[in-house]
Amino acid sequence: MKRLMKNTIACAVSAAASMTAFTAFADTEITVATVNNGHMIEMQKLTPAFEEANPGIKVKWVTLEENVLRQNVTQDIANKSGLYDVMTIGMYEAPIWGQRGWLQAVNTSGDYDANDILPSIRDGLSYDGTMYAAPFYGESSMVMYRKDLVKEAGMEINDRDSWEHIRDVAAAVNDPSKGIYGICLRGKAGWGDNMALVTTIANSFGARWFDEEWKPQLESAEWTNAVNFYVDLLSKYGPPGSSSNSFNESLALFNEGKCGMWIDATIAASFVTDPKQSKVADQVGFAQSPISVTEKGANWLWAWSLGIPAATKNADAAQKFVRWATSKEYIELVGETNGWAAVPTGTRASTYANPKFQEAAVFAEAELKAINSANPNDSTLKPSPYVGVQFAAIPEFQAIGTTTGQMISGSLAGSMTVEEALKSANKSADRQMRRARYY
Missing domain, CATH: 3.40.190.10 (Periplasmic binding protein-like II)
Known part of the structure; x- marks a missing residue:
């Protein structure tokens, strides 16, 4: 009888242990x-x-x-x-x-x-x-700027300013001797990194990734003008090493008070206006993204x-x-x-x-306005066959956008001219599209 009880207890203990083990490993x-x-x-x-x-x-x-x-x-x-x-x-x-x-x-x-x-x-x-x-x-994307610096420079920033005006404001507030740079922008290579911004600039200059026959347009006058403007702007009035900066690097610079302006994702507004994160939280203003010849595709x-x-x-x-x-x-x-x-x-x-x-959220109205203004189905001045503002929604774009981003980042770093960068990017894009039998 005692042996039977011992066996029963042993079995119960063993079963309990098994249940415990099962429970421990049952979590997904x-x-x-x-x-x-x-x-x-x-x-x-x-x-x-x-x-x-x-x-x-x-x-x-x-x-x-x-x-x-x-x-x-x-x-x-x-x-x-x-x-x-x-x-x-x-x-x-x-x-x-x-x-x-x-x-x-x-x-x-x-x-x-x-x-x-x-x-x-x-x-x-x-x-x-x-x-x-x-x-x-x-x-979407929008302009975030230091109201105090812009005012001290005798300048203004408004919705849909021209890119030329943005350049003039950047020049006016740029003061590297005090650690303040006129403008911070993405420069790090990537189809969703520097090309998110550069494509919106190019869109506003009247550019498009592909024509109606799916042929790459990166050597067009519109792309050349837009990228030359971007490279010149950052080279003169941006922080050193801009070709390595993405969202997080620019956010850190802005929150430290080192950027007169920053044009980037609207989601950044909650960070730059947070006194726990930003030294200039009470001085931040917002405006809709700049344009050149068209508003189409000016913000992603x-x-x-x-x-x-x-x-x-x-x-x-x-x-x-x-x-x-x-x-x-x-x-x-x-x-x-x-x-x-x-x-x-x-x-x-x-x-x-x-x-x-x-x-x-002091930025709520500006953010929603930017999001509602972006139209992926009509983002270029000239007709284009693709959907997307800062990208073309085709499988081949990831490789094309990445290569183009690398070329333009190289141009910003000074390793090649804008024209050389766009020629190389266009050649690579043409090869990808031919391989995929778009034409």
Whole structure:
């Protein structure tokens, strides 16, 4: 009898141990790949709130610099490797990858309220009416400037100033002896880095990536004029080493008070007006992006978004995370935790309608105006066959834009002339398009 009891107890202990082991390994771990921007860093800090609300799901983060992220997630999804369960992508990848069957459709059922998402953002992340990535934050581009420096120089900045006027203001406030540079702009090579800005400049100068027959137009007078203007502007009035600067580097310079102006993503407005981050928070003004000969395509449209690869083995958990991170409730959580000026913006109409956000975010009106003015279906002065403002939504563009960005960054660094850079980029683009049999 005693031996029987001992065996029974032993079995019970063994079963309990097995249950404990099963419980320990029962959690579903999802891996989220994201970019190293401020809002994404904050999302990671708030992840315990998701895990608490979804017991049994753990989140592992892989945070990468923008260009590295794009390379990694593109390789992973094309190879169907399944390294990531959720990946941060944008309006370029979502419709193309959705069409190819590489992404799962976002679950927008129930109380998710997809109709609350700004139409231009929602449409840009969809293919054939189905949304293949959910926007974490959306953005356009606009001018952010030091009101005090501009006023001291006897200048003004207004919506849709000419690029020539922007150059004159940059010259007037430029004072390297005091560590102040007239203008900070992206110079780091990348189709979504320097080319996001350069393409909007080129658009406003009347340029286009391709003509109606899909032939590259990078050697056109419009591209040549735009890139020469950009290189000259940054070379004379930008900070040293501009060819290495992207969003984060320029943000740091602006927050330190070293930039008279910065033309970049509207999402930066919440950082440059935050006294905890910016030494010039109370001196920042905003204006719509400059133009040259046209307003078309003068400011970009983008949304850093969360997509779920078709190859994921944790689809249900991934869907729960994406819905949480892109919900109205998440925005409320950030607002109540960090203040309403710090919420991820550019995605939902309800954010801009919220009185708390309106009161806290001095940039709200300018940001929404910029987002609403961007039209991916009509972004060039001359007719063009592609959709997209700062990119052409075709699979070949990633390679074409990357090569062009490298050439232009090289020109900014002084290793080649603008004409040489554009000739080389056009030749490479022509080779890509011929290989893909566009003509």
